[in-house]
Amino acid sequence: MRRTKEQAAETRQEILRAAETLFLQKGYSAVSLEEVAAAAGVTRGAVHWHFVNKQGLLFAIRDEMQLPMRDLAEQLSLDRACAPLDALGDVITGTFTRLQADPRQRALLKVLHQLDFAASDDETDDGTIFRQQLQASLFKIFDVIDRKGELPAPWTSQSAALALSVVLNGLVNEWVRGKADFELIPDASAIVQTLLDAWRVPAR
Amino acid sequence: MRRTKEQAAETRQEILRAAETLFLQKGYSAVSLEEVAAAAGVTRGAVHWHFVNKQGLLFAIRDEMQLPMRDLAEQLSLDRACAPLDALGDVITGTFTRLQADPRQRALLKVLHQLDFAASDDETDDGTIFRQQLQASLFKIFDVIDRKGELPAPWTSQSAALALSVVLNGLVNEWVRGKADFELIPDASAIVQTLLDAWRVPAR
DNA sequence: TTACAAACATACCGATTGTTTGTATATATG
DNA sequence: CATATATACAAACAATCGGTATGTTTGTAA
CATH class of the missing domain: 1.10.357 (Tetracycline Repressor; domain 2)
Structure with missing residues (x-):
């Protein structure tokens, strides 16, 4: 089910927010992509569509915040x-x-x-x-x-x-x-x- | 096949050396216990006999070297x-x-x-x-x-x-x-x- | 000599990551 | 406007890895 570009950007943001929250709560290695996906209301497929891998999530979070x-x-x-x-x-x-x-x-x-x-x-x-x-x-x-x-x-x-x-x-x-x-x-x-x-x- | 105490201590040392070498080469998380065991000429069973888990290996290495x-x-x-x-x-x-x-x-x-x-x-x-x-x-x-x-x-x-x-x-x-x-x-x-x-x- | 425990090896299980495939649909194109 | 195509996922799959449970051999103590 293809979404519109804005919707896609939205889910990307939701995944990022979910990952950020979980990483803060439990630490990077203790969080599974399954958890992230579930918290964002999607499946791991979506996560892997928007981000190459788990590290990619971290990179994205880093890039987002101005150091x-x-x-x-x-x-x-x-x-x-x-x-x-x-x-x-x-x-x-x-x-x-x-x-x-x-x-x-x-x-x-x-x-x-x-x-x-x-x-x-x-x-x-x-x-x-x-x-x-x-x-x-x-x-x-x-x-x-x-x-x-x-x-x-x-x-x-x-x-x-x-x-x-x-x-x-x-x-x-x-x-x-x-x-x-x-x-x-x-x-x-x-x-x-x-x-x-x-x-x-x-x-x- | 039970070994003598000295032999056991030897294999323990070999596991530690192998782990140390591999950790230095590839970093902690990139090294599998299988690799460590193979490099030490044993199986993962031996590793888990001498060390509780993967972290235990790191702890042992740390304890060995005088900080x-x-x-x-x-x-x-x-x-x-x-x-x-x-x-x-x-x-x-x-x-x-x-x-x-x-x-x-x-x-x-x-x-x-x-x-x-x-x-x-x-x-x-x-x-x-x-x-x-x-x-x-x-x-x-x-x-x-x-x-x-x-x-x-x-x-x-x-x-x-x-x-x-x-x-x-x-x-x-x-x-x-x-x-x-x-x-x-x-x-x-x-x-x-x-x-x-x-x-x-x-x-x- | 025998019972027991040390010192492993082997087999298995659950969790997790990355990949592949399927599919519905937004969007570009003629 | 019709249709091809790339997009945005979901779902199933394969592989790895850490941990555990169990089996087996053999030093060692009684």
Whole structure:
């Protein structure tokens, strides 16, 4: 029974919503495609029509939500303040605040975290693309500072950008996994601010 | 066909080695118990005799290798130097150096990283135990510093220990995943040293 | 020597994933 | 407007995998 294009797009959305809900409730591997299909009111045939496989569902969910890291990178590339590190700190704090206020994004990040080992080698991994994007934005900022000769001794704009992006990713990952008694605000934020302070000192 | 105790221990080891090799090659979920058994020259019966289930294999592999974090925590609890942060930095650098020199440990850490979401809730998760152990060791050190009144403004021995343990875990995780162009030495080490420097300043 | 349990192998079962086939119908086309 | 065709699924099928239950041999202790 063929449906109209809009109806098809609808069922696709219903499948996505059902998958998202179930993944959040039970975790990726504990959810069967049968469950997803049933929750969406279709059969597995429909699921496999709209998505190549189970991983495809995860990919689709990821693609749907705007990753907070992409968000952060965007804001960073916009901000052209005169005190770059202050602005940077504000943007990061803002992102942390928004992330922490949205439990759905946190849960989704946790689910999606299981994705980047699954897509280990063969797939074009957007996760690393986001990181590179973030790193590039950070690089611009540190480059400005470096040209003013205000970057402390061992650091280069390259290494500082790499360091901060890794720390940001690491902190967010630790947070979404939620094993440590640790929040983005104030814990992660304090760490980042301390690092930024270290880069703020004129020389050493 | 019952074997002698030594022979049994041997086959157990062979199964473990086979599983380890295959997990490293193809990742946990892509390896079937049939493959493991075949590679070890036994059947799945033997595997299920020695290990409760597939996760049990992972647990056994983890238990076999002394986790570098446990190692670090141990060394930290030993070291009673007069300049605690210097000693701390040395121990961390040493651990990083050893970790980076041992590709097998790195690969195993990557595999084991898939474990702590698999054992998300029901299991007694030793991963968090290690973290707590590390955190406790760090707390002792920062407590000494704090009592001397040498811990900068917003930080407490609690928060500093939490922060450093999270950063260490985050950095190591980022490293084992190997997506970023980033090494423990010098990149992660530099970040840690910068953080330690920040805690070293007498006041602000 | 005998009873028992260790150390597996073999066979089976349920769950799940991906594939193939069938089919009704929306939509493009002449 | 009639009809061919691709679409949007459902339903049946095949294969794999993890776990379990059972069978069998043989060290080992009494």
